[in-house]
Amino acid sequence: MSRAIPDVARESVDRFVDAAPQPQRSGLRLLVALERRPRGRRLLGRVHTLDQLANGLVAMGRYEDPANAVPLGWDADAIAARGRALRRQEGRP
Secondary structure: OOOOHHHHHHHHEEEEEEHHOHHHHHHHHHHHHHHHHHHHHHHHHHHHHHHHHHHHHHHHHHHHHHHHHHHHHOHHHHHHHHHHHHHHHHOOO
């Protein structure tokens, strides 16, 4: 299975990492850098917990691509519309 990262996912993960506080930012950058390289993935595979963390972090970026997100039920516009309709139904602003 290929774990190639599309550009959209790459950009969103980079923005997420850049928004982290400094101590965590360094660790997240390291994990993402390792996950993006075949030798790094093999290294992470030796420590199952780190492998899961890095894989999950990079997978989060895939939700930015509508082709992946919508079939999984993550359509931001539809979710916002449901929320607005619920607020109107309940009489909330």
